[in-house]
Amino acid sequence: MQANPRLIIHCGFHKTGSTALQAALRASDTRLRAAGFLYPYAGSRDQPGRIGSDPSDSAHHNLAWHTARHRRYDPARGGLSAMLAEIAEFPGDAILSSEEFETLLGSADGLTLLRNVAARSGRDLVLVIYLRNQIAYAESLFFELIKHGIGTDYERHADEILQTGNRRSEEAVHCFDYQRALARLRARTEATIILRNYHDLGPGGIVDDFAGLFGLTDALKPGPGRETANQRQPTSTALYTFHRNRTGQRPSPIERIRIMQIAACADRSTSSAALQEVFAERFGPGNRALCAEWQLPTTGLDAARMGRTASEISLESLFSFETQRAITMLDTTDLPAWLAAIGLENTTIPLAARMLDRLQQARRSHRRLADHVINKIFNEPGSSATPTSPG
Numbered sequence: 001m002q003a004n005p006r007l008i009i010h011c012g013f014h015k016t017g018s019t020a021l022q023a024a025l026r027a028s029d030t031r032l033r034a035a036g037f038l039y040p041y042a043g044s045r046d047q048p049g050r051i052g053s054d055p056s057d058s059a060h061h062n063l064a065w066h067t068a069r070h071r072r073y074d075p076a077r078g079g080l081s082a083m084l085a086e087i088a089e090f091p092g093d094a095i096l097s098s099e100e101f102e103t104l105l106g107s108a109d110g111l112t113l114l115r116n117v118a119a120r121s122g123r124d125l126v127l128v129i130y131l132r133n134q135i136a137y138a139e140s141l142f143f144e145l146i147k148h149g150i151g152t153d154y155e156r157h158a159d160e161i162l163q164t165g166n167r168r169s170e171e172a173v174h175c176f177d178y179q180r181a182l183a184r185l186r187a188r189t190e191a192t193i194i195l196r197n198y199h200d201l202g203p204g205g206i207v208d209d210f211a212g213l214f215g216l217t218d219a220l221k222p223g224p225g226r227e228t229a230n231q232r233q234p235t236s237t238a239l240y241t242f243h244r245n246r247t248g249q250r251p252s253p254i255e256r257i258r259i260m261q262i263a264a265c266a267d268r269s270t271s272s273a274a275l276q277e278v279f280a281e282r283f284g285p286g287n288r289a290l291c292a293e294w295q296l297p298t299t300g301l302d303a304a305r306m307g308r309t310a311s312e313i314s315l316e317s318l319f320s321f322e323t324q325r326a327i328t329m330l331d332t333t334d335l336p337a338w339l340a341a342i343g344l345e346n347t348t349i350p351l352a353a354r355m356l357d358r359l360q361q362a363r364r365s366h367r368r369l370a371d372h373v374i375n376k377i378f379n380e381p382g383s384s385a386t387p388t389s390p391g
Contacts, residue, residue: 012099023055036092042078064100151245179286199300
């Protein structure tokens with residue numbers, strides 16, 4: 001029999017469906033309590049009787065930020081003391097969920113803090129971690145960081161991951177060398193560690209998998225209208241934000257048109273085949289050893305490369321200084337010339353890009369139509385609300 005109730009902390013990692021799980025945990029509040037599990041409100045944006053429409057509101061990011069001394073910590077949303085007070089009145093297990101806890105796992109101080117929190121609550125500490133293929137993680141994380149104001153080009157983003165096994169952003173640390181991180185984690189803590197392969201979760205995804213771990217199959221269900229996890233933003237939006245992050249100002253009308261035309265040639269770009277191979281060589285052996293040690297299926301992790309063919313225009317080419325320069329160049333309005341400027345002169349230009357090009361070369365009324373289309377896509381003044389600043 002279980003001696004003590006548990007403090008179960010779902011630690012991510014980032015980009016493994018965490019938002020979907022958090023939304024499901026909040027939506028299943030009543031059923032979870034009946035099953036002996038509490039998903040606290042303290043440390044999240046949700047409040048009893050006032051559940052936000054954004055699924056990420058249900059995450060305990062504020063608790064992780066409090067523990068990590070992160071600048072985004074907000075005392076008004078409840079910190080560790082508020083969470084401990086809330087779970088003190090509940091006799092069963094407590095579940096916390098935030099991918100921001102990932103940062104704490106890499107440091108001895110962070111683990112000590114988590115152990116102390118569990119001890120203060122009178123609960124045994126359980127850490128649940130989901131692992132994702134590193135190149136897929138690198139791509140998803142890059143698009144997420146763009147939303148938060150990062151202007152680093154993709155090649156440098158990938159280089160930092162390859163060289164250090166981590167990606168730092170402000171106070172956050174994103175882990176990519178799983179074998180090294182888990183070896184350190186196991187050596188530093190006596191907590192129960194549950195490791196899962198994100199690529200081997202079955203049709204029910206992370207929600208069904210997490211439910212199965214703790215006997216919550218009948219209690220944990222997706223919340224209608226809140227179950228969708230974060231999706232990769234369209235290339236045009238990402239490139240627009242990337243350019244704005246790098247230059248510090250909103251792109252001009254002609255720059256917006258150029259962004260749209262380039263993005264039309266490169267929708268759903270991936271890392272190049274060469275970069276995927278470098279990631280496979282860097283992380284594949286460690287992943288295979290880790291899976292053998294922890295008795296995990298190797299699906300998706302064994303080669304540490306993407307499961308789809310590399311795109312014609314790579315992310316290294318698209319999110320780069322060269323693309324920034326092509327967007328801002330003043331001496332041409334010719335799309336093939338822009339593509340040639342970033343080494344893509346032989347790229348096939350899609351119909352959508354050619355149509356925008358023709359409209360811009362045509363009569364004033366047609367140029368106004370093209371401007372209207374671009375404004376609607378980027379939510380510029382004259383169409384709808386201007387995009388809020390990332391982060």
